[in-house]
Amino acid sequence: MEVIDKKFVSLNNMMTKLRKKKCPPEGLLLLFPHCIQNSTCKQNIKHDINECKRCGKCKVMDLLALSEEYGVSIAVASGGRIALKRVMAEEVQGVVAIACEKELRTGLMAAMPKAIYAVPNLRPHGYCVDTDVYMDDVIKAIKFFVKNHKKVS
Ligand code: SF4
Structure with missing residues (x-):
């Protein structure tokens, strides 16, 4: 199943890139x-989220x-249904979603056709505890949506 999840995620990202969806920073949600x-x-x-002491x-x-x-929005995905509600909000035009491939696949399927760039997390201690992410991948995903965004006047 893990292989299918990975394939689904990379296929999704390929489709998102093909759509060339751009959005203003305030319309982008970074979900982790x-x-x-x-x-x-x-x-x-x-x-x-502001309770983080930035240690x-x-x-x-x-x-x-x-x-x-x-200047993008940020949220913790604290539960499947709450996260989906946040993603599907009208003001959210694009999403950068960080998670394991299994969660990503489930979320991507539920949120279709919302434009989502999925960033698989790193799991040096296994699933669901002290996970990590390559920041370069997150930056690349954010730039994909907000770079060269043209404001509609
Ligand atoms: S451990 Fe992480 S979440 Fe907690 S205060 Fe430090 S940076 Fe923030």
């Missing part, structure tokens, strides 16, 4: 899984910095 938060961290970022023990700090740098 709660398991990226360091497992020893007591901050309730699920309740409010640098996990990539939440980097993702927050990136969302500020590019």
Whole structure:
């Protein structure tokens, strides 16, 4: 199944690239899984992402910095249904979604035809705990949506 999930994710990204969807930074949502938060961290970022103290023990700090740098929205995917509701909101024109391939496939199928660039996470400690992500992949995905975006006046 893992192979199918990976193939589905790369096919999705290929289709998203072909669509050449552009959107203003404020129309882009950066969604990441709660398991990226360091497992020893007591901050309730699920309740409010700004509870992150930016200590640098996990990539939440980097993702927050990136969302500020590019002016894009950011959210923790705290549950399948809540995440889907957020993704499907009318104001969300594009999504950069970080997760494991299995979650990505499920989410991509449910959110079709929303333009989503999927970024598989890294799992040095296995699934769902202290996961990680290549920031270069996230930056590439954000730039894909917001670079050369032309404002409609
Ligand atoms: S950067 Fe530090 S404070 Fe923020 S979520 Fe990660 S461990 Fe917690």
